Amino acid sequence: MLTRENTVNLVLALLLLVAPLAANAFGQPFYVTLATRIAILALAALGLNLALGLGGLVSFGHAAFFGIGGYAAGILSSHALSYEPMIFGLPGTVQMPVIWIVAVIASGLVALAIGAISLRTSGVYFIMITLAFAQMVYYFAISWPAYGGEDGLSIMVRNQFPGANTMKPLSFFLVCYLVLLAGIGLFALIRASRFGAALQAARQNETRVATVGIHPYRIRLTGFVISAMITALAGALYADLNRFVSPSMLSWHMSGELIVLIILGGTGRLFGPLAGAALYVAFEFALGGLTERWQFFLGLILLGVVLFARGGLLGLLAGKAKHG
Amino acid sequence: MVEPVLQIDNLIKAFGVLKATDSVSIDLRPGEIHALIGPNGAGKSTLIHQICGTVRPDSGTIRFAGEDIGALNTAQRAQKGLGRTFQVSSLAPEFSALRNVMLAVQAKQGSSFGFFRPVMRDRSLVDPAMAILERVGLADRARLPAAELSHGERRQLEIAMALALQSKAFLLDEPMAGMGPEGSKKLTGFLDALRREAPILLVEHDMDAVFALADRISVLVYGKVIATGTVDEIRRNPTVRTAYLGDHA
Numbered sequence: 001m002l003t004r005e006n007t008v009n010l011v012l013a014l015l016l017l018v019a020p021l022a023a024n025a026f027g028q029p030f031y032v033t034l035a036t037r038i039a040i041l042a043l044a045a046l047g048l049n050l051a052l053g054l055g056g057l058v059s060f061g062h063a064a065f066f067g068i069g070g071y072a073a074g075i076l077s078s079h080a081l082s083y084e085p086m087i088f089g090l091p092g093t094v095q096m097p098v099i100w101i102v103a104v105i106a107s108g109l110v111a112l113a114i115g116a117i118s119l120r121t122s123g124v125y126f127i128m129i130t131l132a133f134a135q136m137v138y139y140f141a142i143s144w145p146a147y148g149g150e151d152g153l154s155i156m157v158r159n160q161f162p163g164a165n166t167m168k169p170l171s172f173f174l175v176c177y178l179v180l181l182a183g184i185g186l187f188a189l190i191r192a193s194r195f196g197a198a199l200q201a202a203r204q205n206e207t208r209v210a211t212v213g214i215h216p217y218r219i220r221l222t223g224f225v226i227s228a229m230i231t232a233l234a235g236a237l238y239a240d241l242n243r244f245v246s247p248s249m250l251s252w253h254m255s256g257e258l259i260v261l262i263i264l265g266g267t268g269r270l271f272g273p274l275a276g277a278a279l280y281v282a283f284e285f286a287l288g289g290l291t292e293r294w295q296f297f298l299g300l301i302l303l304g305v306v307l308f309a310r311g312g313l314l315g316l317l318a319g320k321a322k323h324g
Numbered sequence: 325m326v327e328p329v330l331q332i333d334n335l336i337k338a339f340g341v342l343k344a345t346d347s348v349s350i351d352l353r354p355g356e357i358h359a360l361i362g363p364n365g366a367g368k369s370t371l372i373h374q375i376c377g378t379v380r381p382d383s384g385t386i387r388f389a390g391e392d393i394g395a396l397n398t399a400q401r402a403q404k405g406l407g408r409t410f411q412v413s414s415l416a417p418e419f420s421a422l423r424n425v426m427l428a429v430q431a432k433q434g435s436s437f438g439f440f441r442p443v444m445r446d447r448s449l450v451d452p453a454m455a456i457l458e459r460v461g462l463a464d465r466a467r468l469p470a471a472e473l474s475h476g477e478r479r480q481l482e483i484a485m486a487l488a489l490q491s492k493a494f495l496l497d498e499p500m501a502g503m504g505p506e507g508s509k510k511l512t513g514f515l516d517a518l519r520r521e522a523p524i525l526l527v528e529h530d531m532d533a534v535f536a537l538a539d540r541i542s543v544l545v546y547g548k549v550i551a552t553g554t555v556d557e558i559r560r561n562p563t564v565r566t567a568y569l570g571d572h573a
Contacts, residue, residue, distance in 0.1 A: 213399050214431045
């Protein structure tokens with residue numbers, strides 16, 4: 001049975017696929033790149049949505065994981081192209097699947113460390129401590145000259161995916177689109193699972209979860225790590241999209257942007273991040289053409305959403321969220 | 325003598341100069357309802373908090389099912405079989421009644437780290453949860469979010485969750501609070517039968533319910549247990565009459 005929310009989701013997914021296909025057919029690769037940007041930002045926000053939407057963990061430091069993913073792509077490909085081995089004599093690579101695995105593992109380990117400490121706090125303290133950790137990673141990247149420091153690191157040739165010519169905008173879009181769909185699928189599975197039930201219950205009522213004998217801390221830490229891994233995967237794709245990675249991917253603006261995407265789209269909703277990313281990129285494109293100060297208007301819209309449409313775009317289109 | 329399920333010895337907890345728990349020793353024996361009564365501010369809630377592990381006592385021991393549980397946290401004590409309800413209902417408000425009970429069933433099964441199998445299609449969670457809801461008379465409300473249940477129904481749902489944990493002892497904190505006369509009567513009947521499953525430590529202000537249910541009563545005043553005994557002994561105790569019962573007895 002197709003519920004209203006499923007219909008909205010299906011339409012969103014199809015729109016994101018059809019628009020770049022059409023743009024490509026009409027010889028407008030710019031719009032394909034725009035759609036790729038939407039897909040990647042949606043994936044990054046999807047990761048954060050797991051912690052923020054399901055777990056109620058307002059991480060203001062997810063840029064750290066986004067950037068770690070980006071640097072994984074940048075560092076591995078720069079070593080591959082220069083034939084210089086990395087530590088332990090390991091070679092670099094230009095293969096996306098390998099880069100993704102490295103990005104996910106590296107960010108997972110960092111998230112485990114950050115989460116283990118941050119999750120001992122809650123509320124405003126949690127927001128501030130995640131911000132502080134992300135800023136530490138940011139300044140570390142700035143002061144690390146081996147990989148460009150403040151200037152960032154260029155990726156000369158976009159990394160490769162088996163069976164696709166990633167230099168073609170449409171092929172790279174399709175890779176990102178499929179990864180996004182896989183991410184959405186994973187999110188849906190986790191949300192409906194035992195783990196998802198515990199994570200969501202811990203957001204609604206921590207005492208209740210502890211009283212039935214489930215440790216909220218372990219559940220949240222696991223959720224935080226999975227969340228970071230998904231965002232890092234998006235970061236690796238983002239670096240490949242721009243063929244450039246710099247400390248700005250790690251900055252607190254990026255963390256804020258991811259939170260904005262989620263609020264615009266609908267917190268905790270399966271397709272909220274995609275709706276939010278589409279809206280955000282559309283604003284950026286439409287308003288950015290008219291005025292340099294487009295973020296002022298974005299701010300107004302965000303204010304409107306927070307005041308009058310708490311459920312975000314999905315709340316407007318598909319009504320209130322339902323739990324089985 | 326049968327070994328008590330829950331045994332509290334010489335428990336002390338002070339907040340500054342205020343002794344909220346002053347050398348309290350009480351026990352809970354298999355099959356009984358032990359009521360804990362006392363005026364507001366007597367330290368009943370503080371005592372419950374210490375038993376559940378949300379407040380650490382300054383000294384004294386708490387033994388549960390033959391084991392010192394003093395060093396365990398709330399979740400670990402729940403896993404040992406300490407089932408509790410709250411003075412103010414504590415539920416996952418967005419989840420349906422069914423999903424609240426399923427959470428307890430899942431916790432009892434010991435695994436919350438399943439990532440791929442949808443809970444709503446998991447018969448090992450849904451079926452037992454549904455059976456328990458039927459038992460407490462909430463089957464027809466199973467699909468409603470907990471936030472939309474009536475006050476009385478939320479209390480029943482909390483008891484359902486404690487049942488799902490197959491607790492070895494129930495700690496019920498004012499289950500009658502805010503219930504109408506009809507609801508209180510129904511709940512009294514339900515608790516009466518519940519003691520066969522596991523003993524109940526009952527904190528309650530509703531004296532009709534306490535006198536109807538309790539096998540033993542302990543009276544807590546200013547953090548001290550001033551008397552413990554059967555319903556008749558407590559009714560006849562002159563100290564208790566002046567300190568708490570007044571003309572109620």
